Amino acid sequence: xxxxxxxGFYFILPWLIGLIVFTAFPMLAAAYISLTxxxxxxxxxxxxxxxxxxxxxxxxxxxxxxVTFRYAILAVPLIIATSLTMxxxxxxxxxxxxxxRVIYYMPxxxxxxxxxxxxxxxxxxxxxxxxxxxxxxxIKGPDWLYDPDWVLPSxxxxxxxxxxxxxxxxxxxxxxxPQDLYDAAMIDGANTWKKVKxxxxxxxxxxxxxxxxxxxxxxxxxxxxxxxxxxxxxEGNFYMVYLYEEAFSHYRMGYATALAWIxxxxxxxxxxxVNWTKKYWVYSE
Amino acid sequence: xxxxxxxxxxxxxxxxxLNGCSKNSKDKNTFTFATWAAGTELEEFQAVIxxxxxxxxxxxxxxxxxxxxDYYVKISTKIAAKNSPDFFWLTQELISKYAKxxxxxxxTEQFKHSDSLIPDMYYEGVLASAEYNGxxxxxxxxxxxxxxxxxxxxxxxxxxxxxxxxxxxTWEEFIDICRQVSGKEYKGNTVYGTIIDGWPNIETxxxxxxxxxxxxxxxxxxxxxxxxxxGMGYLQTIIKEGLSPRYAEVAxxxxxxxxxxxxxxxxxxxxxxDNFETKxxxxxxxxxxxxxxxxxPVCDDGSPxxxxxxxSTVMAKSLEGNDLAYKALEAVTKAFFEWKIVPPVKGSINNxxxxxxxxxVAMETIAYIMDYARSANYIPxxxxxxxxxxxxxxxxxxxxxxxxxxxxMDEIQAYSQDLISKR
Numbered sequence: 001x002x003x004x005x006x007x008g009f010y011f012i013l014p015w016l017i018g019l020i021v022f023t024a025f026p027m028l029a030a031a032y033i034s035l036t037x038x039x040x041x042x043x044x045x046x047x048x049x050x051x052x053x054x055x056x057x058x059x060x061x062x063x064x065x066x067v068t069f070r071y072a073i074l075a076v077p078l079i080i081a082t083s084l085t086m087x088x089x090x091x092x093x094x095x096x097x098x099x100x101r102v103i104y105y106m107p108x109x110x111x112x113x114x115x116x117x118x119x120x121x122x123x124x125x126x127x128x129x130x131x132x133x134x135x136x137x138x139i140k141g142p143d144w145l146y147d148p149d150w151v152l153p154s155x156x157x158x159x160x161x162x163x164x165x166x167x168x169x170x171x172x173x174x175x176x177x178p179q180d181l182y183d184a185a186m187i188d189g190a191n192t193w194k195k196v197k198x199x200x201x202x203x204x205x206x207x208x209x210x211x212x213x214x215x216x217x218x219x220x221x222x223x224x225x226x227x228x229x230x231x232x233x234x235e236g237n238f239y240m241v242y243l244y245e246e247a248f249s250h251y252r253m254g255y256a257t258a259l260a261w262i263x264x265x266x267x268x269x270x271x272x273x274v275n276w277t278k279k280y281w282v283y284s285e
Numbered sequence: 286x287x288x289x290x291x292x293x294x295x296x297x298x299x300x301x302x303l304n305g306c307s308k309n310s311k312d313k314n315t316f317t318f319a320t321w322a323a324g325t326e327l328e329e330f331q332a333v334i335x336x337x338x339x340x341x342x343x344x345x346x347x348x349x350x351x352x353x354x355d356y357y358v359k360i361s362t363k364i365a366a367k368n369s370p371d372f373f374w375l376t377q378e379l380i381s382k383y384a385k386x387x388x389x390x391x392x393t394e395q396f397k398h399s400d401s402l403i404p405d406m407y408y409e410g411v412l413a414s415a416e417y418n419g420x421x422x423x424x425x426x427x428x429x430x431x432x433x434x435x436x437x438x439x440x441x442x443x444x445x446x447x448x449x450x451x452x453x454x455t456w457e458e459f460i461d462i463c464r465q466v467s468g469k470e471y472k473g474n475t476v477y478g479t480i481i482d483g484w485p486n487i488e489t490x491x492x493x494x495x496x497x498x499x500x501x502x503x504x505x506x507x508x509x510x511x512x513x514x515x516g517m518g519y520l521q522t523i524i525k526e527g528l529s530p531r532y533a534e535v536a537x538x539x540x541x542x543x544x545x546x547x548x549x550x551x552x553x554x555x556x557x558x559d560n561f562e563t564k565x566x567x568x569x570x571x572x573x574x575x576x577x578x579x580x581x582p583v584c585d586d587g588s589p590x591x592x593x594x595x596x597s598t599v600m601a602k603s604l605e606g607n608d609l610a611y612k613a614l615e616a617v618t619k620a621f622f623e624w625k626i627v628p629p630v631k632g633s634i635n636n637x638x639x640x641x642x643x644x645x646v647a648m649e650t651i652a653y654i655m656d657y658a659r660s661a662n663y664i665p666x667x668x669x670x671x672x673x674x675x676x677x678x679x680x681x682x683x684x685x686x687x688x689x690x691x692x693x694m695d696e697i698q699a700y701s702q703d704l705i706s707k708r
Binding site for chain 2: 039040041042120124125126127128143146147148232233234245248249250251
């Protein structure tokens, strides 16, 4: 190693030690813990793959995975469609548009717990905002989080409300689309829809792909609002809530760590699948 | 030269990092005390500790460790890191679990042979919450049994006879009063007899029929008994007949106690600590009402069992047999008896008025109910059993009054018994 390279190495050494101590070691430790029966206090007892076998036999695991999967399937496309539409709307340089950009982005900077508490009121069956508006039109609103059938729609509404989070990336991508493409399309007689279909959407696919991957990860890691709000019939028992409860309510660290590895595998698998589909729909020059 | 300087910089960085992770060393007569108290409660807690330290005159010193959020996550993480606080508060449900995990010191011998605080001084039902496997694992420092708060003004105006401070009313009589109240108009609202929304705890109803969840041996599940099912039948009646607001409706006023404060329900199951007296005092004259107090209705086994929430101060396993630590634990526990209501020891009931003079009107009921204060028979598997009781039984019944709770109780019994068999 040259002297200059060695100096560089020494400078990154604290970071490298941090990576080993705080990332690589916990991952290795987690891999080991997932193979043990450990209640956090006593010594971990090696039990091989029993935790993984128990996970797949557990009804709670199946239920929480189903709750999360169903949410992800619906929420991810909904959020992408909503935030993309918002981005297209606020990308125009009309007067006062900056205010709308701030308003739409604002949910992204609000704490998850605060959002959950606000939505607890919005979705209140008797005095909530939504049912209040519905009752104005003489429509009896549902019980939302108190009715198992309406728990998922409740979470989807919350997800859409926070869709502005990815607004910035879409806006940046929209601004990158060359104006001359639209000008050429206009000369060729393309209407607004055709411009969106043949120019905007194809050129936005790389950023849609990026948000799709992040959206899948976020959906499977949904925790804060679900932990605060729950939902009737355990319909609000998302995977991460189940994992947290197993670890810190039931003190089954080995089992919970196995759940974490399974979640990692699921997300990895989905990311690989999405990545594989990239060649069919993501535009690249 | 440059190389040496670089090596020293790296060495110092690593050293400072490792130093940050290391456990602070402290004297053998200094003990840390973890509490969930925050804000005003923490200031009061600190004052109690300061007083105890002063009285110890240097023999030992207690240092406060405040963990106001994610308390149990942090406590368990500290224990896992072999950095357990010396003393910490532990809620009754977790005593057996932590004891089984080996996190707590067994204090049985020191407790039994103490000169100033022995088991007989405690209310039996309260102390049972700190007992597991025939040993004591902590000193209870607070009790908060449930009593019935009722709106005496509403009762009088609706012409309904009030229960008395030490009434021997039954659950059937309680439900009958709910029927008399529910549906009546009062102060412009339709009122309910009581409010049930997951509170009071399910134990209240299971005991109501003379049943229980876990037998005293800690190994037998008795949830499927006819007595337990009869008790749940009382709950079903209340929900089915609309004697309580709908479960989905309760949150509309914020929380269940607000329904009582806003005079929308006549009777409220509340812990004796609930400070309705202060809240009513602060109301506008037109909103004020007189609060009445009654013990829990008598269960079918003849006792007015009252679910009691108790917390204990426990000692880290590493201090087992340490007499100085136990002396400090005992001193601080006794100091708590003059700080929090209700002191869980007999003969200290008058402390309640000293601590909160507004509770004087409730004293007769509080003194009466302490003899019937009890918690469930908690075992290490409780968190799993409780999950089933809550989601599969209580919430299911709250959401659907026609829910087949009897079959569900059979299922939970089988599930719980199976859990125990795997010990």
